[in-house]
Amino acid sequence: MGAKLFTPFTVKGVTLKNRIVMSPMCMYSCPNEDGMVENWHRTHYASRAVGQAGLIIIEATAVTPQGRISPNDLGIWNDDHIQGLKELAGLVKEHGSAIGIQLAHAGRKAVLEGEIIAPSALAFNEKSKTPKEMTKQEIDETIEAFRKAAERSKKAGLDVIELHGAHGYLINEFLSPLSNRRTDEYGGSAENRYRFLRQIIEAVNTVWDGPLFVRVSAHDYDEDGLTPEDYVQIAKWMKEQGVDLIDVSSGAVVPARINVYPGYQVKYSEMIREGAGIATGAVGLITSGIQAEEILQNERADLILIGREFLRDPYWPRTAAKELGVEIEPPKQYERGWK
Numbered sequence: 001m002g003a004k005l006f007t008p009f010t011v012k013g014v015t016l017k018n019r020i021v022m023s024p025m026c027m028y029s030c031p032n033e034d035g036m037v038e039n040w041h042r043t044h045y046a047s048r049a050v051g052q053a054g055l056i057i058i059e060a061t062a063v064t065p066q067g068r069i070s071p072n073d074l075g076i077w078n079d080d081h082i083q084g085l086k087e088l089a090g091l092v093k094e095h096g097s098a099i100g101i102q103l104a105h106a107g108r109k110a111v112l113e114g115e116i117i118a119p120s121a122l123a124f125n126e127k128s129k130t131p132k133e134m135t136k137q138e139i140d141e142t143i144e145a146f147r148k149a150a151e152r153s154k155k156a157g158l159d160v161i162e163l164h165g166a167h168g169y170l171i172n173e174f175l176s177p178l179s180n181r182r183t184d185e186y187g188g189s190a191e192n193r194y195r196f197l198r199q200i201i202e203a204v205n206t207v208w209d210g211p212l213f214v215r216v217s218a219h220d221y222d223e224d225g226l227t228p229e230d231y232v233q234i235a236k237w238m239k240e241q242g243v244d245l246i247d248v249s250s251g252a253v254v255p256a257r258i259n260v261y262p263g264y265q266v267k268y269s270e271m272i273r274e275g276a277g278i279a280t281g282a283v284g285l286i287t288s289g290i291q292a293e294e295i296l297q298n299e300r301a302d303l304i305l306i307g308r309e310f311l312r313d314p315y316w317p318r319t320a321a322k323e324l325g326v327e328i329e330p331p332k333q334y335e336r337g338w339k
């Protein structure tokens, strides 16, 4: 019997050779503070492609300079960013992996000089800066920045776009009532809090017809916050808008204590997958092939995202295959040392 982990997954004409996805992870490796792809990114992402990941999702990449988490973030706010991303896409695809990008705006979590923006003028915690409440014009401009970023992603030859709607960054800040206290059409009801993401998806859909994923934080871990049940409804709306997969993470919209253990977010993926009838990705303390296989076979997710374990082991797919007793093809150059 083969392992489901090593079966292909096709979405909107893009086929991933297996279900293993490198989770987006910020590298903060743009020393010139210009958001440009550097040698670090080339080495880091190409290594995981040599290691046989089915899909590699490039780290949170800022759609505006003000939307960076730090000055050293990768960027896609300018046409000058296209060339570096195109080279990166070429390097990764050369090894048979698909490549995606996580489009992001940090909102109130930006640690930058100058003004930062968010749905409401509420700081994340006592140490962080108080953001300025976004005007309608700033909302429109940000939606347009996501659209332009999607257009640039296409020009760079990227296979998948993932919108970063998790971890307390801007999109998440609009979704959660804990960070969104607006009284206009972008705040109040669940529909209103979803409006910003709805309009981003609409805008992206005008220029992008490839696979579209959205990462969410399915639990705010706060009694007044959002729960996985709320995200089932949000996922239904996303499905109606043509989103292909929900990448299910959790937390970080407000400071909260989270009880973490192996696979701690998998149950949220399962709930959203069943409740909304949409493909999901599971992430969070998934470190072994057996764990990944259990999640897929029990239909708790369609893709497995690996974060820190991929930092420790760039050839994690090989490690997982050995554990599951299946053989996967090595890069030709490594045939003599792969088994």
Ligand SMILES: Cc1cc2nc3c(=O)[nH]c(=O)nc-3n(C[C@H](O)[C@H](O)[C@H](O)COP(=O)(O)O)c2cc1C
Binding pocket: 023, 024, 025, 026, 027, 059, 060, 102, 164, 166, 167, 215, 249, 283, 284, 285, 286, 305, 306, 307, 308, 309
């Ligand atoms: C160094 C580092 C950077 C990260 N950057 C991002 C990011 O850019 N976008 C994101 O959605 N999650 C980010 N995360 C979260 C990971 O993608 C992943 O969801 C999390 O680490 C849990 O998975 P794991 O237990 O397999 O590491 C980051 C995590 C780490 C360790």
